[in-house]
Amino acid sequence: MDEINPRRPAVSAPMSVEEFDAAIRSVGTERYHDKHVFHKLLHGGKLNKGQVQAWALNRYCYQEAVPRKDAAFMSRVHDRALRREWISRIHDHDGLGDEPGGIERWLILTDGLGLDRDYVTSMRGALPATRHIVESYVRFVREQPLVVAVASSLTELFAPSIHRERIAGMLENYEFIGDGVMAYFRRRLSQAPRDSDFALCYVKANAITRAEQEACVDAVRFKCNVLWAQLDVLNHAYVTPALVPPGAFVPEKD
Amino acid sequence: MDEINPRRPAVSAPMSVEEFDAAIRSVGTERYHDKHVFHKLLHGGKLNKGQVQAWALNRYCYQEAVPRKDAAFMSRVHDRALRREWISRIHDHDGLGDEPGGIERWLILTDGLGLDRDYVTSMRGALPATRHIVESYVRFVREQPLVVAVASSLTELFAPSIHRERIAGMLENYEFIGDGVMAYFRRRLSQAPRDSDFALCYVKANAITRAEQEACVDAVRFKCNVLWAQLDVLNHAYVTPALVPPGAFVPEKD
Numbered sequence: 001m002d003e004i005n006p007r008r009p010a011v012s013a014p015m016s017v018e019e020f021d022a023a024i025r026s027v028g029t030e031r032y033h034d035k036h037v038f039h040k041l042l043h044g045g046k047l048n049k050g051q052v053q054a055w056a057l058n059r060y061c062y063q064e065a066v067p068r069k070d071a072a073f074m075s076r077v078h079d080r081a082l083r084r085e086w087i088s089r090i091h092d093h094d095g096l097g098d099e100p101g102g103i104e105r106w107l108i109l110t111d112g113l114g115l116d117r118d119y120v121t122s123m124r125g126a127l128p129a130t131r132h133i134v135e136s137y138v139r140f141v142r143e144q145p146l147v148v149a150v151a152s153s154l155t156e157l158f159a160p161s162i163h164r165e166r167i168a169g170m171l172e173n174y175e176f177i178g179d180g181v182m183a184y185f186r187r188r189l190s191q192a193p194r195d196s197d198f199a200l201c202y203v204k205a206n207a208i209t210r211a212e213q214e215a216c217v218d219a220v221r222f223k224c225n226v227l228w229a230q231l232d233v234l235n236h237a238y239v240t241p242a243l244v245p246p247g248a249f250v251p252e253k254d
Numbered sequence: 255m256d257e258i259n260p261r262r263p264a265v266s267a268p269m270s271v272e273e274f275d276a277a278i279r280s281v282g283t284e285r286y287h288d289k290h291v292f293h294k295l296l297h298g299g300k301l302n303k304g305q306v307q308a309w310a311l312n313r314y315c316y317q318e319a320v321p322r323k324d325a326a327f328m329s330r331v332h333d334r335a336l337r338r339e340w341i342s343r344i345h346d347h348d349g350l351g352d353e354p355g356g357i358e359r360w361l362i363l364t365d366g367l368g369l370d371r372d373y374v375t376s377m378r379g380a381l382p383a384t385r386h387i388v389e390s391y392v393r394f395v396r397e398q399p400l401v402v403a404v405a406s407s408l409t410e411l412f413a414p415s416i417h418r419e420r421i422a423g424m425l426e427n428y429e430f431i432g433d434g435v436m437a438y439f440r441r442r443l444s445q446a447p448r449d450s451d452f453a454l455c456y457v458k459a460n461a462i463t464r465a466e467q468e469a470c471v472d473a474v475r476f477k478c479n480v481l482w483a484q485l486d487v488l489n490h491a492y493v494t495p496a497l498v499p500p501g502a503f504v505p506e507k508d
Contacts, residue, residue, distance in 0.1 A: 075326035
């Protein structure tokens with residue numbers, strides 16, 4: 001075949017399901033944001049209250065984007081069964097009926113940190129880069145092939161351990177964080193594995209060619225970068241060199 | 255002012271809320287699809303079974319697009335309260351938990367008409383124009399200002415009377431339509447007014463300038479055209495001159 005049509009690129013054989021699974025998980029080992037210096041400072045109790053406030057109000061922008069990216073995904077899905085499954089992610093974040101949802105729980109965390117709720121939800125104090133980064137995630141999910149968009153959610157495979165560590169680390173190390181404000185993380189301990197199990201099955205079933213599988217692994221890498229880059233800009237603005245961009249949140253002096 | 259800057263166009267005063275309401279409703283009077291010749295044939299019992307089948311499987315494409323346009327809308331909404339309200343529209347169409355939803359009820363109608371469910375949901379037999387028309391509605395909602403996107407849903411103001419008429423007219427006139435298959439329309443009698451009340455309040459509160467109000471009235475006109483055009487192409491293909499495009503559904507001979 002190659003001799004008859006030498007300009008046609010060689011097509012690699014698909015990975016086995018086990019190899020594909022391992023390739024996805026290796027991205028987490030390499031670059032999930034629990035490896036980031038800012039994460040280590042946050043969880044190790046090495047940040048002051050102003051730095052934790054900056055983290056929480058910037059991370060709000062990410063929380064706020066997540067149900068929009070899930071809706072953007074659903075807007076492209078013709079398979080009703082898949083939409084019926086995926087909508088539970090929006091319920092988790094926005095709540096449904098009496099259940100207030102994860103964004104509300106995040107705001108209980110920012111309340112507990114002494115931040116004004118209108119200021120947080122206005123996102124006026126967030127780093128400009130934070131908003132660029134999270135909106136690029138919404139766009140990715142809106143524009144990429146469906147299976148690649150699903151794959152970008154697979155960082156949830158790596159989340160439960162970070163949430164467990166975060167709950168323990170924060171409670172232990174910060175006198176200004178009480179148990180009540182950690183409700184967000186406790187809830188995610190059960191939600192994230194359910195979602196990532198479904199997404200992983202979907203990706204394994206729908207990424208068939210080697211190129212599709214590699215695009216999915218790249219999507220996990222992309223999403224890890226979304227999370228990592230948020231900590232880069234926080235670290236730059238609030239830890240070292242601690243240069244806050246014009247208009248962004250300035251912590252009160254201790 | 256005009257003499258100082260003569261090239262600046264005169265800004266018309268906004269309509270009063272009553273005028274704005276009347277302008278929206280007048281679009282329905284002028285061009286809601288209950289005025290269409292195909293609608294009159296359908297409801298008057300003048301169509302044969304093949305023509306009703308053609309209507310039902312083309313209309314499926316519209317039903318199938320509606321939850322995607324609602325998700326496209328939600329993907330752009332930063333206001334959590336608005337998303338929490340709007341998501342009930344997706345529940346209505348896709349169902350939630352044990353509730354099967356409106357698309358399932360539509361498929362009970364197409365089942366009852368003797369159409370193969372896989373053929374209907376594949377949309378292979380739909381008129382190409384039907385799919386262009388409904389996808390242009392999804393795009394409109396994805397791209398237009400939020401208040402204009404909301405306004406495009408306001409054809410629901412005109413829907414309950416058409417559904418009541420449709421239930422009565424169809425049951426009376428077609429021996430091949432039983433009471434069980436009309437569940438879709440009965441359910442919409444209660445859903446549509448709830449949704450249109452909310453949307454009308456939202457549009458009145460958020461279309462402030464004359465230009466915004468007029469864009470909203472235009473959106474209702476656009477949406478009426480979406481519904482009207484679907485009947486135009488059905489009438490052309492299946493009534494007169496009865497020219498079915500290549501690949502589209504061909505009714506069995508009676």
